[in-house]
Amino acid sequence: MKRFWGFVKKEFFHIFRDVRTMIILFGIPIAQLMLFGTVITNEIKDAHLAIYDQSKDEVTQEITAKLLSSGYFILDQYLESTEDVEAIFRKGKVKEVLVFEPNFAQTLEKEGKANVQVIADASDPNMGKLLASYTSGIINDYILKEMGELALPMQLEPEVRMFYNEGLRSVYMFVPGIMAMILMLISAMMTSISITREKELGTMEILLVSPLRPVQIILGKVAPYLALSIINALVILLIGHWVFGVPIAGSWVLLMAESILFILMALCLGILISTVSKNQMVAMFISMIALMLPTILLSGFIFPIENMPVPLQIISHLMPPRWFIVILKNVMLKGTGFLYVWKETLILLGMAVVFTAIAVRKFKMRLE
Template sequence: MDRFLGFVKKEFFHIFRDRRTMIILFGIPIIQLMLFGTVITNEIKDARIAIYDQSKDEVTQEITTKLMSSGYFLLDQNLESTADIEAIFKQGKVKEVLVFGRDFSRKLQREGKADVQIIADASDPNLGKMLATYTTGIINDYIFKQMGNLHLPMQIEPEVRMVYNEGLKSVYMFVPGIMAMILMLISAMMTSISITREKELGTMEILLVSPLRPSQIILGKVTPYLVLSFINALVILGIGHFVFGVPIKGSWGLLLGESILFILMALSLGIMISSLAKTQMVAMFISVIALMLPTILLSGFIFSIENMPLPLQIVSNIMPPKWFIIILRNIMLKGVGMAYVWKETLVLLGMTAFFVVVAVKKFKVRLE
């Protein structure tokens, strides 16, 4: 029994000395719990909205104040006409527009009825539906509490309209997200594992002493994944468009060009991971922890970034899939051109350049 206890004690010490094992045992569960606990939420917080107030009377001002003081909304700007609505939605920051009709207060007090239009960006259908529900609830609460002293039955009938996804189909949200996740995993993870395998098996030395230059070796390793990932992108877009009916309102050329840019970025990330990892297991571990979970949780694929705590919103900015998903949704659902996605494109270009520079500095021509 003493020998067995001694053996168990030895195993505990062995585990405690291994930093990677400790990270897997305790670090990953804590990180997952914190991420899921803060990311998965049905609450809205600081959603940006715009208001077109044609009446500008006391009642509409009080309703606006009540909306802003709820903690759910932030007023991005006041619009001057309905012509500004489409343009502000295409910019991507504003998620809802509230339109008050003319003579709002007078109609409400004399006729007991007034109209307001709620226009929500349903490219993220869950967020669009929640925004409309919250707004309707706050307006009705105002009527019951603030205007209950009037004898006429007060009624505001919000007309809810969802743009870019009138049917609130979840597939409109999932196709861009799945495309980003698949391209990231295939391009980055498979590239990193493929190159690390050569190093681990010792065949990289054979390749390095061949007539091929190191740059040619790397290009030769990643070119098949570039081609296969691009084919995957075409397949995903084809199935999404022709089978599930996801619209592609923008330019196919721009969409495919952005897809190639994202694939190149993911390939460069895979090369960087392979230059840092010495074994396939380490490369796979880094890829899964650094790519898969953040792509699902922090890219806006499933959960709205605007509803996350501020620290996670900041962290999400370094997640490449976030920017690619924004580009996909804007081109596919909103039909925008480069004028509306140039910032996200520059971010992906900058990330690609950064990963390439780090990989080049870390890559060793001769293995130690």
């Protein structure tokens, strides 16, 4: 028994001395708890709101003030006409538009009811429903508390309209997100094990002393996976459109071009991972674990980025799927062109260039 406890004690010491094991045992659970605890929330926070106020009377101004003071909304701008509604939704920043009818206060006092329209961006159906529900509740609370003493019973039921997804089908949100996640994980994982396989088979030295330049080796590794991943992306789009009924309102050419850029970026990231990994298991661990959770939690795929703490919002800017999902929703659901997604496109292009440059540098360091 004494020998057994001595053996157990030795194992404890081995674990405590291994930094990687301690990180897996305690670091990853703590990081997951912090991520899930701060990201997973059904609350609305700082949603951008636009208002088309045709009345501009005291009541509409008080309702606007109540909405903005709730902490759920931030006023983005006042609109000049209803024709501006779709244009401002296409920009992606504004999530809801509030439209007051002319002579709102006068109509409410005389007839006991007035019309207000709540138009929400339902490309994210959960967010759209929450925004409309919060807005209706705040408006009715104002009517009940501020105008309940009037002789006529006040009745104000906002007319809710959902843009881009009138049926509030969740598949409109999940198909772009799942597409980004699949292409990110599969492309990165396939290439991440390519160079580590060469290391394990002992053929890396042959590559390093070959006449090929480092950039040629990387391009040679990426090219086959790029072609296969493009086919994969096309299959996902066709299934999403024909099986699940997700509309593709924009250009197929633009959609495929953006998909190819994202795939190329993911493949370059996979090559970078493979150059810093000692074996295939480490490469797959980094690709699956280190990329999957951030893709799900910090890309806006499921949980709105605006609701996250500021530090996580900043970190989310480093997540490539965040920008690709924005592109997919704009092109597929909103039918926008390149002028609305040029910023996200440049970001993905910049990431691909950076990942490739670092991977090439790693190769050169091996050659020196």
